[in-house]
Amino acid sequence: MKFKAQKESVNYLFTQVCKLRRNQSNLLLSASGLHAGQDVLLYYLDMHDGQTITALAEKMQVQYATISNMIDRMEAAGLLNKKKDEVDKRTSRVFLTGEGRQCVGKINDAWRILEAKTLEGFTSDEKIALTGLLSRILLNLKSQSV
Amino acid sequence: MKFKAQKESVNYLFTQVCKLRRNQSNLLLSASGLHAGQDVLLYYLDMHDGQTITALAEKMQVQYATISNMIDRMEAAGLLNKKKDEVDKRTSRVFLTGEGRQCVGKINDAWRILEAKTLEGFTSDEKIALTGLLSRILLNLKSQSV
DNA sequence: GTAACTTAATTAGGCGGCTAATTAAATTAT
DNA sequence: ATAATTTAATTAGCCGCCTAATTAAGTTAC
Numbered sequence: 299m300k301f302k303a304q305k306e307s308v309n310y311l312f313t314q315v316c317k318l319r320r321n322q323s324n325l326l327l328s329a330s331g332l333h334a335g336q337d338v339l340l341y342y343l344d345m346h347d348g349q350t351i352t353a354l355a356e357k358m359q360v361q362y363a364t365i366s367n368m369i370d371r372m373e374a375a376g377l378l379n380k381k382k383d384e385v386d387k388r389t390s391r392v393f394l395t396g397e398g399r400q401c402v403g404k405i406n407d408a409w410r411i412l413e414a415k416t417l418e419g420f421t422s423d424e425k426i427a428l429t430g431l432l433s434r435i436l437l438n439l440k441s442q443s444v
Numbered sequence: 445m446k447f448k449a450q451k452e453s454v455n456y457l458f459t460q461v462c463k464l465r466r467n468q469s470n471l472l473l474s475a476s477g478l479h480a481g482q483d484v485l486l487y488y489l490d491m492h493d494g495q496t497i498t499a500l501a502e503k504m505q506v507q508y509a510t511i512s513n514m515i516d517r518m519e520a521a522g523l524l525n526k527k528k529d530e531v532d533k534r535t536s537r538v539f540l541t542g543e544g545r546q547c548v549g550k551i552n553d554a555w556r557i558l559e560a561k562t563l564e565g566f567t568s569d570e571k572i573a574l575t576g577l578l579s580r581i582l583l584n585l586k587s588q589s590v
Numbered sequence: 591g592t593a594a595c596t597t598a599a600t601t602a603g604g605c606g607g608c609t610a611a612t613t614a615a616a617t618t619a620t
Numbered sequence: 621a622t623a624a625t626t627t628a629a630t631t632a633g634c635c636g637c638c639t640a641a642t643t644a645a646g647t648t649a650c
Contacts, residue, residue, distance in 0.1 A: 304487070308571070309559050311578040313484070316462040317505065317607090318585040324608080324635095335636050338459070341450070352598060359463065364637050366600060371635080388598045388645045413455045418584045424577065425454070431566075431574050432457040438564045439464040463637090470605095470638080481606050498628060510607050512630060517605080534615045534628045596647070601640105608634080617626070 322415070326408035330401050336372060337405045339365070340394070343378065344402045348391045350383070377401060468561070472554035476547050482518060483551045485511070486540070489524065490548045494537045496529070523547060 304310055323334040332340075342357050343349065349357075355365045369392055372378050377398035383389045394402075417425055450456055469480040478486075488503050489495065495503075501511045515538055518524050523544035529535045540548075563571055 304555075306575065307555070307559055308562055308574060308578065309555055311575065311582060312461070312465055312562075314505070314582055315458070315578060315585065316465065318582070319458055319462065320607085320636095322585060333635055350598080351600095359460070360636085361638060362599065363601080363639080366598095368636070370600090386598085386646075390599075409450075409453070409455055413453055415584055415587075416454055416458075416581055418587075419580065420577075427573060428454060428577050429452065429457065431570065431577070432454065432461060434565065435562055436457060436460055436464070438561055439461065439468060441561075441564075466606095466637085479605055496628080497630095506606085507608060508629065509609080509631080512628095514606070516630095532616075532628085536629075592650090594647100594649075596645105598645080599643085601642070603640090604638080605636105607636090610632090612631075613629085615626105615628080617624100619624075620622090 319412070319416070322412055323408070326411060327405070330404045330408075331375065332401060332405070336368065336377075337401075337408065339368060339372070340377065340398055340401055340405060343392060343394050343398070347393050350389045350391055352389070354392065372398075465558070465562070468558055469554070472557060473551070476550040476554075477521065478547060478551070482514065482523075483547075483554065485514060485518070486523065486544055486547055486551060489538060489540050489544070493539050496535045496537055498535070500538065518544075 320334055323337075327334060327337055338358055339354060342354055351362055351365050351369065355362045358365065369378065369380055373380055376395055378395055379393045380390045381393065383391055417428075420428070466480055469483075473480060473483055484504055485500060488500055497508055497511050497515065501508045504511065515524065515526055519526055522541055524541055525539045526536045527539065529537055563574075566574070
């Protein structure tokens with residue numbers, strides 16, 4: 299049968315949840331002038347300042363080109379600086395500016411709010427169950443099969 | 445504490461799952477020359493041919509502008525046709541072409557494969573639990589609070 | 591030491607998605 | 621009937637993300 303019970307499929311639910319999460323995320327971050335995705339980059343820079351594009355791309359599981367463009371935009375926005383490495387002149391290292399560092403706190407708040415909204419009304423057990431199921435899905439999707 | 449256990453947060457898990465799902469989806473659909481998102485539009489057209497941009501946007505929960513551009517691209521790709529409504533000349537109605545109709549079957553396959561990969565190793569009970577949790581998250585995210 | 595290869599980034603171009611502004615047609619009110 | 625308002629789409633311009641092609645700088649091999 300074609301498209302049986304599509305509305306109840308996990309596929310459909312994930313698609314909707316992903317879209318809503320992205321919108322909510324954009325809404326929460328827009329107060330700091332950020333776009334969804336940029337928060338993750340700032341988070342990783344806050345963890346370890348002065349990383350290369352390659353290192354950031356690998357941590358964020360995103361293409362180099364994506365980060366490269368993103369960094370240029372965020373540098374223009376005054377959130378970070380890009381400096382050529384003196385030893386290996388192929389690589390650049392990215393550093394948070396004061397403004398970028400200020401955003402980190404707001405990102406933390408935004409993430410907390412989104413997490414709370416997502417899990418509103420969930421018991422501890424349910425949260426644990428959800429985390430377990432999502433972790434397994436993550437592994438499934440990462441696997442090479444098919 | 446800042447960013448406590450970020451890697452285990454539901455936030456992080458969803459972000460990863462969403463990204464992987466999008467990539468997998470693109471991979472599966474690329475065989476039919478489609479991009480993730482276009483499948484949903486074709487699905488709704490297959491359900492009911494000749495819908496307006498507004499109707500499609502509302503079903504897909506997406507902005508009019510998004511659909512408008514998407515339809516132009518997909519019309520150029522030969523997947524559908526846009527025809528001005530004779531009664532209300534503000535509206536256009538969108539119809540599947542033969543090629544577009546052929547894609548629908550492949551989309552169905554792609555969705556089945558993605559669903560299977562996502563839920564690999566899940567028992568029926570676990571699937572039910574997951575569906576329940578995701579449905580509640582969907583409601584939470586749709587609600588106006590904060 | 592020069593040629594071949596690898597690595598790090600960037601550029602170009604495309605797609606879905608969004609917001610804001612605009613155009614065009616239909617409807618309502620006066 | 622004309623003016624004001626609402627509705628349907630489109631356009632312009634951004635963003636994250638992707639792929640493919642290119643540039644520039646190190647390495648390695650001969």
